[in-house]
Amino acid sequence: MELLEALRLPLSEDLSGFVMLLQRLGVPCRVSEEAGEQVLRVPEAQLEQVRELYRHYPLGDGVAVEVSPPHPAGRGGFAQALLRHPLTGLLLLVTLIVAGLTQLGDNLGAVRWFNFTDFRIEGDYAYFAPLAQTLDSGQWWRLLTPMFVHFGVLHLAMNGLWFWELGRRIEVRQGAVPLLLLSLSFGVVANLAQYVFGGPGIFGGLSGVLYGLLGHCWLYQKLAPDERYRLPRGVVVLMLAWLLVCLSGIIDLASFGTLSIANAAHVGGLVAGCITGLLGGWLARRRLAGA
Template identity: 65%
Template sequence: MSAVVAMRLPVQVDLSGFITLLRRLQVPHRVSEEAGEQVLWVPGEQLAEQVRELYARYPQGDAAAEMPPAVASTSGDGLLARLWRSPVTAVMLVLTLVVFGITAAGENFAAIRWLSFTDFRIQGDSIYLNYLAATLAEGEWWRLVTPMLIHFGWLHLAMNSLWYWELGRRIEHRQGAVSLLALTLLFSLASNFAQYLWGGPSLFGGLSGVLYGLLGHCWLYQRLAPNDSYRLPPGVLVMMLVWLLICMTGIFELLQFGAIANAAHVGGLLAGCVTGLLGGALARRHR
């Protein structure tokens, strides 16, 4: 039986939810892009008519499958159930909390030195940091990513954990646990190297570089392949970018609130924009 066109829709229309529904119903189909339109093909005119009726009733497909994790849960859906659905997000947050306890909220330097980007020693009131080449020569490659687990104070931990919970679940829901883990490690590498190359050997840590990577990824992925999961609340992107610019002014150092790893934020954001462009382009082509 030859394939026939069931529907033609503009490329701006998000078909991902409806495609998920067709897969669950085991409806044979394929989607192509022709002259600025998405074309949905099925075998036979009778099936095409049924698909058109299905789309008229459920254009978003299975709403629970495509709704962002932040709003997909029901009133009876507890925290443990949501953690179970997002294992990588949950493990990252638990691991961060454990490290926070071991490092005594960033005060236990004996523990921090095993997770920092470069090794260091403290003598009196001074801190002496190794260069990266010397640290890696010892085979301590885990240091390339472990700074993301270090947090200095409860506010630092709370803000980063909340944003990772929000953005991490979206990516894990949309692209899977393996993708979130890979992106987290990649953005940690990018942000840590950016901070080291900009500021030289220094003591820094936190998930914020990774968070800016996740933000950039969701932002540009959504621009190229619109979907409900990556549609962030209005103003979130602007707020995060404005906050980045404020931090780069040096106001917090001037007020003696502590140094901000601005290069890590920028490095993570740029890496996230690259993965968002690539992922969004591939998703759009596949669609």
């Protein structure tokens, strides 16, 4: 069970009585020393309840605060997770709907409505409309919609799982609106980067957005540490290593040209995410320092 930071207190504060209270209530908890402070961690579902309980506990004012048991694993646990991260779930639902409409990229008639620029197929050739013409005709949604298009089950599954892991971290700490703005912004930046540096083509996927969210979480956590933003060990290294492998062209060679990686979208999303992570982390650090 993952435990998240609920309280960060001076070492002089005696938490033994409060920890015993949590144990009597059946709340899993752990206390550790970090950077000259003691940190109390509890399950995510009980963070606010434990904080409210502690606000009353030292005062001895007798206020009863109910602390519910952890959410059970299985279906109930996943349903509760969706309720706690509704926007992350909604964006994944939209992705699944688009995957169905486009038949995972096989239905080119549907794909053309989500592609960055309109295109038509004549024989063995694809002809793409210029971006200026596309925007002049009012089709501004194309700047964003390629992020929802996926080509194959594996492409969809991998991107969906990573978005669930990264998106809900941001939704928990910063809220649904920031997650929405970040996801849409990273999507536009990634799509523009791929078009500018990769040229007209049929491309899509959440990968550019994922690298944006990765960069954002990574640097935000560096500047304003919070357990809710902590990524599992090796995740950043793994994703950056995969990016380098893709940039090397090995994937294109191994697939004999049948699989093309949108490298510009990945790099564009990562750069945008690092910028927002630095800015957001700096602002959060200032707020914490002034609190």
